Amino acid sequence: MSKTSVDRILFGAAYYDEYMPAGKDRIETDMRMMDAAGINVIRIAESTWSTCEPQPGVFDFSHVDRALEAAHRHGISVIVGTPTYAVPAWLVKMHPDVLADTPAGPGKYGPRQIMDIVNPSYRYYGERVIRRLIEHVADHPAVIGYQVDNETKYYDSVSPDMQALFIKYLRGKFHDDLDALNAHFGLDYWSNRVDAWEDFPDVTNTINQSLRGEFDRFRREQVAEFLAWQADIVREYAREDQFVTQNFDFEWRGYSYGIQPAVDHFKASKAVDITGADIYHPTEDELTGTEIAFGGDVTRSTKNGANYLVLETEAQGQHGWVPFPGQLRLQAYSHLASGADMVEYWHWHSIHNSFETYWKGLLSHDMEPNPTYEEAGVFGREVADIAIGGRLVHLAKRNKVAIMVSNEALSALEWFRVETGFPDGVGVNYNDIVRRVYDAFFQLNVECDFLPVDAPAERLAQYAMIVTPALYCTPEETIVRLRDFVANGGHLFSTMRSFVTDDEVTVWDDRAPHNLTDVFGLTYNQFTRPKNRVAVQFADDAALAGTAETQAEALIELLKVDAAANTEVLARYGHYAWESYAAVTRHQFGQGSAEWIGTLLDADTMRAVVREAVEHAGLKPVGLPLAGTVTVRQGVNKASETVTYLLNYSADEVTFPSPVAGSVVVAPEIIGADGTIDEAASVSLAVRPGKNVQVGEELTIPRWNLAVIID
DSSP states (O other): OOOSSOSSOEEEEEOOGGGSOTTOOOHHHHHHHHHHTTOOEEEESTTOHHHHOSBTTBOOOHHHHHHHHHHHHTTOEEEEEOOTTSOOHHHHHHOGGGBOOBTTBSOOSSSSSOBOTTOHHHHHHHHHHHHHHHHHHTTOTTEEEEEOSSSOOOTTOOOHHHHHHHHHHHHHHTTTOHHHHHHHHTTTGGGOOOOSGGGOOOSTTOOOHHHHHHHHHHHHHHHHHHHHHHHHHHHTTOOTTOEEEEEEOOEESSSEEEOOTTOOHHHHGGGSSEEEEEOOOOOGGGOOSHHHHHHHHHHHHTTTTOOEEEEEEOSSBSTTOOOOTTHHHHHHHHHHHTTEEEEEESOSBOOSSSTTTTSBOSBOTTOOOOHHHHHHHHHHHHHHSHHHHHHHTTOBOOOSEEEEEOHHHHHHHHHSOTTTSSSSOOSOOHHHHHHHHHHHHHHTTOOEEEEETTOOHHHHTTOSEEEETTOOBOOHHHHHHHHHHHHTTOEEEEETTOSOBOTTSOBOSSSBSTTTHHHHTEEBOOEEOOTTTOEEEEOTTSTTTTOOOEEOOSOEEOBEEOGGGTOEEEEEEESTTTTTSEEEEEEEETTEEEEEEOSOOOHHHHHHHHHHHHHHTTOOOTTGGGTTTOEEEEEEOTTSOEEEEEEEOSSSOEEEEOSSOEEEEEOOOOBOTTSSBOHHHHHTSSOOTTOEEOTTOEEEEOTTEEEEEEO
């Protein structure tokens, strides 16, 4: 039985002895510098298959052994990664088919993550190196856990092996009945019908989103199976006091942005003991904390609130990310505020050649101390103090709002784009809408969990409010559960393009929204683009009276309310052709209520609508009155104490009434330009460690700073 939690807050960096400049032996110096900075864990080996196995069946773990021994001498724990996400040249030479074919053509050797994860040759050699490595390290006292693979996805593989397995999957799902498959996916359209399994076409260029979406779902299932396969091998050797994790990532827009298209985090995380994540975010003037919170909230939710590991985040990172004084410490505590039990940088030292030469680590290319390293040490030494770290570890959340997300909806809305209905890349996509809604909650200090679209009724019942941003694909059983959720007193908050199709992208053929018209007290059967600037006007006699008129930013659904049902119209469209239609509505159903947003509202208006909805749902988050001043994140520690993080993501000092009472455990510190604490400036601050704070007492937090109060 593997461990499902860590013993303390882990703080560390990825470390690659293999990447050091030729002839440079830094390992003792590095470990001493890590120890001085409070670093207590490193991650090794996940990128180095060709170093561990330079030729087939020839293994060399000397760099692994050097790192393990040096870390152990300094009391630093080690997470060992299986090295399967970057294949060696000899494997590609022997078995070219290990490289994935993608819609762009056959794979070519060079980059990482270019393999077909279902290819038998890749699996054979991958299993061999995993077994040899884990058998070699499992009994080492420094090893506390394992990371299986790295940011695993299906890499857009449309290879023959992937497609052959997909056909086998379809034959099983439809019991070899091609008529049923053709009818289910609507393949008569444009002569896409298949009447013999041997005629089944290459799906790379299919125009049928039901089939395309099914292929995407199948490939995501292969990711989950691949990680489970690796985890099962690792567990054959792992000790009971070790854990298995994986570093899931997110949609990438130059930083971690939204739900990952190529992995279902909820399903894939079942393979691991502790879910891990890589969370990268803008910094300097663009630091808002939003991406840190979003990534953490998604990752924590994969195991229904269990603590998670941040296996990668930036230290200096890419150009434009060198943290201002105070930001690195603020960022690290921000991860803990979302429930992380580990913060680990990618990586320790900056690499001197190859692709990521300028994705800089804690140390720069001269490998000397610098302000980023020094500030990391401020955080590391603080959380190493049991009086601080011992009270911050294992933060549990008790959120009452959950956002329901769907990989199937994400995939479908790439094909049927919100603005045009075609796969042309025009306008907003699924993650834009998810983030518009999530960001509003974050900015209002209303903390959220995430739910998979197939979450059971008992999990839905944990929440007072469930949000469905653009939940385009929704299984019938989920719609029934959401009906019951509202009937039993919950508040359902849904946006445009929700409940349009079943889980296999067949549009429901009854009134929209399917089986929920009485819940929302509305229907619609037309929608259009607001290309001529369609205003959204809030009613003077409604709950959102006084909200400024705004412009619809994307598709407008022409909502027809049921007058007999007393549906409340919160806003209408301000265009002579559409003024009879509602834009934002709310309706009582059973003991609860359901709210519908028929277009994409701008960020300010979405925030106003969300705020009113939260208040309507009877929620009173402790940080809501401070929205726009300071970010408030809260939870309960293992001693059942309430832990409140007050985070100032701005270049200005903020003063506000404390939302809680308690003792200051982490106080603001003034970080100087050299990355160390300016003791003279810090001691003059009013909020210091041990200070007892009362509700409503005025607190001041300097720029890019924080305080943590525990009661």
